[in-house]
Amino acid sequence: MLIKNSRLRRKEGLWNISIKNGKIHKITQEALFDDNDCIDAAGHLTTAPYVEPHIHLDAVFTAGEPHWNESGTLFEGIELWAERKKQITIDDVKNRAKKAIRLQISQGIQFVRSHVDTTDPQLTALKALLEVKEEVKDIINLQLVAFPQEGICSYPDGDKLLEEAVKLGADAVGAIPHYEFTREYGIKSLNKAFELAQKYDRLIDIHCDEIDDPQSHFLGTVAAMAYKLEMGDKVSASHTTAMHSYNNPYAYKLFRLLHLAGINIISCPTENIHLQGRFDTFPKRRGITRVKELLEAGINTSVAQDSIMDPWYPLGTDNPLREVDMCIHACQMMGYQEIINSFDLVTDNAAKALHITNDYGIDKGKPANIIIIDADNEFDAIRNLSPVLYSIRRGKVILEREPQKVKMKQI
Numbered sequence: 001m002l003i004k005n006s007r008l009r010r011k012e013g014l015w016n017i018s019i020k021n022g023k024i025h026k027i028t029q030e031a032l033f034d035d036n037d038c039i040d041a042a043g044h045l046t047t048a049p050y051v052e053p054h055i056h057l058d059a060v061f062t063a064g065e066p067h068w069n070e071s072g073t074l075f076e077g078i079e080l081w082a083e084r085k086k087q088i089t090i091d092d093v094k095n096r097a098k099k100a101i102r103l104q105i106s107q108g109i110q111f112v113r114s115h116v117d118t119t120d121p122q123l124t125a126l127k128a129l130l131e132v133k134e135e136v137k138d139i140i141n142l143q144l145v146a147f148p149q150e151g152i153c154s155y156p157d158g159d160k161l162l163e164e165a166v167k168l169g170a171d172a173v174g175a176i177p178h179y180e181f182t183r184e185y186g187i188k189s190l191n192k193a194f195e196l197a198q199k200y201d202r203l204i205d206i207h208c209d210e211i212d213d214p215q216s217h218f219l220g221t222v223a224a225m226a227y228k229l230e231m232g233d234k235v236s237a238s239h240t241t242a243m244h245s246y247n248n249p250y251a252y253k254l255f256r257l258l259h260l261a262g263i264n265i266i267s268c269p270t271e272n273i274h275l276q277g278r279f280d281t282f283p284k285r286r287g288i289t290r291v292k293e294l295l296e297a298g299i300n301t302s303v304a305q306d307s308i309m310d311p312w313y314p315l316g317t318d319n320p321l322r323e324v325d326m327c328i329h330a331c332q333m334m335g336y337q338e339i340i341n342s343f344d345l346v347t348d349n350a351a352k353a354l355h356i357t358n359d360y361g362i363d364k365g366k367p368a369n370i371i372i373i374d375a376d377n378e379f380d381a382i383r384n385l386s387p388v389l390y391s392i393r394r395g396k397v398i399l400e401r402e403p404q405k406v407k408m409k410q411i
């Protein structure tokens, strides 16, 4: 297969990419010919696929069941989900998750990390998503995080269920320290998560400090543990919204540790702008972590959708550029180069968080996983929320879209 006339990130001019045996064989400006299997990118931006580093596939499309989250708080979301999850079945989870995955494919996503609630004595959602993972593996890489939504120490047998989930095949271990009954439980829960990750050689992704409490300091503990165990590149902290409310000297000190530890931060802009600040009057905090400053401090940061129509968030189409858009507005990352670089938030930086960089990127020898976007460059793509025209997976087209045609009176 040949993709000709591609515009590549950080490169001038038009490029041709030849693909052999599902891998990128050559990237060149010389003319190449393949009459049978050739896509003309026609000068459109051609990149590695989008990465969705944080979504809850077990809860997608359950908004309104049993009723809508009217307060808009994380806490009402968790209560509603506790009700809804009593009714989940394997088929219920699989059908909804696959609907979300179809949406993700249509957006040009090929790599996904999903959290799966393990505070369920039957672990139904996890069993269902392990099946989905296997069924969709040719079109999407799905990582599963064993996520104890109602706590490791605060939920009955939370620790045992978490370990069981890891044994069943979860790729990463989670925790939710800010939601545990006490600070002490929070620390204990982090110890448990790290212990399991080490015992079973898994990644770590902690729902960390998703609260507006400036005293919620679990991120420092996560980073210190990762540093001590030298596993920073395998560790992510998601949400970290309390950081928005930390005082600057504390944040400054924390950044040094985050950098030393080399952990990843995953922000969920639309979700947390919606969920946070709900106990404020005015001024209302934005409740989004300090993405701009984290990036400036050299800390790997990415952005994610988190929810699609679930008890926490009523909207969501998993368009990665919408998350970028919301992030660069809320975090004031609107310098020209900052806008261009923000494309990394849903591509390279997210791939790093998922620990998949060896197989990710438009480079000779890597798997031919490629998207062609209806835009000339990153700036245009972000400004227009441009759709993906092609998604190519190991050299095979898995998505093809005709650009929209509009007839309009000329002026």
Ligand code: 17E
Binding pocket: 056, 074, 149, 176, 207, 210, 271, 306, 307, 312
């Ligand atoms: N669970 C949680 O603790 N936080 C969230 N933002 C979602 C689920 C979506």
Ligand code: FE2
Binding pocket: 054, 056, 115, 207, 238, 306
């Ligand atoms: Fe989340």
